[in-house]
Amino acid sequence: MLKKPHIIAVGGGKGGVGKTLISLTISLALAESGRKVTLIDADFGGANLHSMLGIHTPRLSLFDFFHGKVNDFNALVTKTPVANLSLICGAAGAVGMADIQYWDKLKAIRLFRQLQTDFVVTDLGAGTSLNEIDIFNAADQGIVVAQPEPPAIQECYSFIKLSLFRKLRSEFMDSAWVTQLLDFCNDPAHTRDNRLISTLAEDVRKKDIRLGMRFYRLINNYTPHLILNQIRHKDEIMDGLSLQIAVQDLLRIKIDFWGYIPHDHQIYKSIRSSRPDAITSTRGEVRKIIMRMVKQFVFKEEIKNPNTDNNYVPLLAFLHRKENQEEGMDRICSIQCTFWDKCDYQEGGVYCRMPENEYRIKLKMAEVKETRGDRIRGHLGARRN
Ligand SMILES: Nc1ncnc2c1ncn2[C@@H]1O[C@H](COP(=O)(O)OP(=O)(O)OP(=O)(O)O)[C@@H](O)[C@H]1O
Ligand SMILES: [Mg+2]
Numbered sequence: 393m394l395k396k397p398h399i400i401a402v403g404g405g406k407g408g409v410g411k412t413l414i415s416l417t418i419s420l421a422l423a424e425s426g427r428k429v430t431l432i433d434a435d436f437g438g439a440n441l442h443s444m445l446g447i448h449t450p451r452l453s454l455f456d457f458f459h460g461k462v463n464d465f466n467a468l469v470t471k472t473p474v475a476n477l478s479l480i481c482g483a484a485g486a487v488g489m490a491d492i493q494y495w496d497k498l499k500a501i502r503l504f505r506q507l508q509t510d511f512v513v514t515d516l517g518a519g520t521s522l523n524e525i526d527i528f529n530a531a532d533q534g535i536v537v538a539q540p541e542p543p544a545i546q547e548c549y550s551f552i553k554l555s556l557f558r559k560l561r562s563e564f565m566d567s568a569w570v571t572q573l574l575d576f577c578n579d580p581a582h583t584r585d586n587r588l589i590s591t592l593a594e595d596v597r598k599k600d601i602r603l604g605m606r607f608y609r610l611i612n613n614y615t616p617h618l619i620l621n622q623i624r625h626k627d628e629i630m631d632g633l634s635l636q637i638a639v640q641d642l643l644r645i646k647i648d649f650w651g652y653i654p655h656d657h658q659i660y661k662s663i664r665s666s667r668p669d670a671i672t673s674t675r676g677e678v679r680k681i682i683m684r685m686v687k688q689f690v691f692k693e694e695i696k697n698p699n700t701d702n703n704y705v706p707l708l709a710f711l712h713r714k715e716n717q718e719e720g721m722d723r724i725c726s727i728q729c730t731f732w733d734k735c736d737y738q739e740g741g742v743y744c745r746m747p748e749n750e751y752r753i754k755l756k757m758a759e760v761k762e763t764r765g766d767r768i769r770g771h772l773g774a775r776r777n
Pocket of ligand 1: 406407408409410411412413414435438516517518621622623653654655656657659660663678
């Protein structure tokens with residue numbers, strides 16, 4: 393049996409934040425590593441990937457599939473000038489593309505998995521419509537892109553929240569009372585019902601322990617990946633941090649922060665002059681950063697000292713879950729921790745995985761060292777006096 397492709401979706405709510413640029417660059421990085429990649433322009437309202445790859449008039453596009461002109465999904469796959477990279481074009485300017493039927497969308501999502509390729513990368517359109525969210529949730533890795541400005545951060549938060557609720561809803565289709573509860577809490581008319589996701593999970597658990605455990609498992613495993621794009625100043629990285637904290641505090645899910653990408657004037661210039669060579673050139677700054685992210689987060693290669701490249705910022709957070717506190721594990725993966733310098737969380741890893749007993753032993757040793765240090769300092773101080 394053929395191996396199914398690994399699907400990566402790139403979304404994020406706000407328009408113009410760089411979803412298309414990042415989808416394309418991730419695809420280029422994967423293709424450069426020798427993997428077969430099919431990039432899908434799933435921006436149903438404003439497809440433009442083909443022109444970024446120098447294809448002016450697409451021969452066939454998703455429009456032809458959704459309107460029954462083509463039945464074979466594989467026939468949509470178009471070669472690109474880049475080795476190992478194929479493209480399924482979206483329909484630029486086609487009326488009605490944004491209103492595709494629910495069943496057609498599900499069929500397309502199923503067909504993404506049957507493509508004969510190693511990776512499928514889908515570039516989603518702006519907004520939080522169910523088209524974007526369903527394709528995002530169907531992916532193996534969903535990346536959200538945000539820009540360091542309040543509207544983009546807010547829309548990114550909404551995108552993550554709606555995607556999480558949609559995921560939970562689709563997983564609990566067999567329990568009407570859970571879907572009703574989710575719909576009630578997600579309905580803007582009930583915004584005064586400020587129940588957090590963790591409270592919802594508790595409510596479900598109290599009523600039905602089996603469903604409650606399923607609920608917890610789903611939120612624990614739901615991890616969107618974040619890329620902060622178009623950074624012009626280091627301080628702007630804090631916006632990514634506040635988004636992470638908001639998501640962890642309010643939705644009780646982790647965000648896997650892939651890093652940030654600076655605003656690159658070369659890209660801006662090449663897009664303006666309709667010469668996409670700055671994007672496709674392997675020497676480009678964005679290409680290099682994305683290649684490193686792909687190696688670390690898709691291929692799971694060990695990257696030595698990623699901090700030296702300034703693409704990673706310390707991440708703050710540990711989910712203060714009750715069960716963790718009961719086990720005495722309410723440690724915070726932040727600069728306040730004694731072992732922060734050795735913590736792989738700040739390099740984009742997962743939060744504290746040090747077992748409790750090991751943590752306590754290390755803490756004790758650190759305390760002893762510190763007391764000795766104080767004694768030595770005190771001794772030197774006494775001598776100086
Ligand atoms: N890091 C960057 N440096 C410079 N320019 C960038 C960067 N990221 C994106 N851009 C530019 O910003 C513009 C918007 O990017 P892009 O089309 O990728 O956004 P998008 O999120 O896909 O937008 P839409 O929601 O409309 O599809 C493009 O002109 C792109 O080249
Ligand atoms: Mg786009």
